[in-house]
Amino acid sequence: MTMPKRDTYTPDSLLTVAVQVFNERGYDGTSMEHLSKAAGISKSSIYHHVRGKEELLRRAIARALDHLFAILDEPEAVNGRAVDRLEHVTRRTAEVLMAELPYVTLLLRVHGNTDTERWALARRREFDQQVAALLKQAAAEGDLRADVDVRLATRLLFGMINSIVEWYRPERGTLAAREEVAEAVAKMAFAGLRV
Amino acid sequence: MTMPKRDTYTPDSLLTVAVQVFNERGYDGTSMEHLSKAAGISKSSIYHHVRGKEELLRRAIARALDHLFAILDEPEAVNGRAVDRLEHVTRRTAEVLMAELPYVTLLLRVHGNTDTERWALARRREFDQQVAALLKQAAAEGDLRADVDVRLATRLLFGMINSIVEWYRPERGTLAAREEVAEAVAKMAFAGLRV
Numbered sequence: 001m002t003m004p005k006r007d008t009y010t011p012d013s014l015l016t017v018a019v020q021v022f023n024e025r026g027y028d029g030t031s032m033e034h035l036s037k038a039a040g041i042s043k044s045s046i047y048h049h050v051r052g053k054e055e056l057l058r059r060a061i062a063r064a065l066d067h068l069f070a071i072l073d074e075p076e077a078v079n080g081r082a083v084d085r086l087e088h089v090t091r092r093t094a095e096v097l098m099a100e101l102p103y104v105t106l107l108l109r110v111h112g113n114t115d116t117e118r119w120a121l122a123r124r125r126e127f128d129q130q131v132a133a134l135l136k137q138a139a140a141e142g143d144l145r146a147d148v149d150v151r152l153a154t155r156l157l158f159g160m161i162n163s164i165v166e167w168y169r170p171e172r173g174t175l176a177a178r179e180e181v182a183e184a185v186a187k188m189a190f191a192g193l194r195v
Numbered sequence: 196m197t198m199p200k201r202d203t204y205t206p207d208s209l210l211t212v213a214v215q216v217f218n219e220r221g222y223d224g225t226s227m228e229h230l231s232k233a234a235g236i237s238k239s240s241i242y243h244h245v246r247g248k249e250e251l252l253r254r255a256i257a258r259a260l261d262h263l264f265a266i267l268d269e270p271e272a273v274n275g276r277a278v279d280r281l282e283h284v285t286r287r288t289a290e291v292l293m294a295e296l297p298y299v300t301l302l303l304r305v306h307g308n309t310d311t312e313r314w315a316l317a318r319r320r321e322f323d324q325q326v327a328a329l330l331k332q333a334a335a336e337g338d339l340r341a342d343v344d345v346r347l348a349t350r351l352l353f354g355m356i357n358s359i360v361e362w363y364r365p366e367r368g369t370l371a372a373r374e375e376v377a378e379a380v381a382k383m384a385f386a387g388l389r390v
Binding site for chain 1: 278282337338339340342343344347348350351352353354355357358359361362375376378379380382383384385386387388389390
């Protein structure tokens with residue numbers, strides 16, 4: 001038997017551990033026992049910080065959502081033609097996904113089995129709808145090609161952005177590397193690969 | 196207790212059932228018991244058709260791979276400038292993904308825990324590499340933008356195509372609907388959304 005670690009966790013550092021376990025085992029497959037083992041502190045020490053695993057999920061998801069929704073308030077997302085705002089939001093969403101990778105990964109994998117998960121899905125849908133509205137406006141302003149359905153374009157755009165979680169490795173992720181990936185997404189989606 | 200169904204399965208119809216169960220429960224989480232229940236025939240009846248669940252996985256994956264690799268032999272994938280061949284392969288890969296949705300979904304979710312899964316991953320990598328080689332050639336011919344890394348572009352291209360499995364519903368999937376989605380992917384990736 002190993003000695004339990006002295007509990008020096010802050011809410012943030014405990015969240016880091018929990019999110020890693022959630023992403024490895026799935027949220028449903030994670031017990032307080034798993035969290036206790038991964039953190040190296042007793043279950044009652046964890047209960048000292050949070051009411052349970054659902055609170056950890058809620059905090060983690062809230063962190064991802066706060067970063068994502070903050071993009072929509074950035075000046076470049078508010079001012080100018082819709083197509084330029086949309087391109088900014090696309091680039092920044094990719095950047096946030098990489099900078100907050102474990103949190104956004106968790107958000108993207110949520111199923112909807114608990115209240116927290118259903119709230120996460122609803123908020124995520126809200127974000128998607130705000131981006132879809134930008135696409136619609138850009139199309140109405142004549143800046144988007146008319147031969148691709150707006151709903152379909154929204155799905156493919158998020159499909160491309162969200163696929164980054166499948167291969168992006170944050171340990172190699174300098175800010176410059178993140179910006180290169182986000183630029184590539186924006187260029188491909190809006191200008192296309194063909195010269 | 197319900198009466199077991201008379202075993203009227205063909206290899207193909209049994210595969211259809213197995214693939215559905217694999218996609219619902221995950222391959223690792225599927226037992227012969229689950230397959231027997233879903234098919235409505237006894238385990239020994241299933242063993243009459245196949246040696247075990249790994250053979251069903253291999254057949255299902257082989258079906259997806261055969262369809263995907265066949266694309267690379269189509270005249271439009273062989274003749275002409277690399278960029279046009281690449282655009283054809285992109286469109287057709289999206290179409291095959293939708294037409295063979297359960298089989299390709301299974302292929303995309305394989306982990307690499309068994310010999311069959313490792314073989315599937317290796318073949319999938321081979322397909323990706325052949326597409327990456329086309330991208331490289333198109334870049335060398337000056338038809339692709341030079342400011343997006345070829346490896347990154349390959350990943351984003353597959354990311355966009357593969358994301359279709361997340362939302363595409365085959366029951367609404369007429370040939371025309373599939374062609375519209377595939378066209379949208381090709382247009383977005385090669386010409387971009389911006390007018």
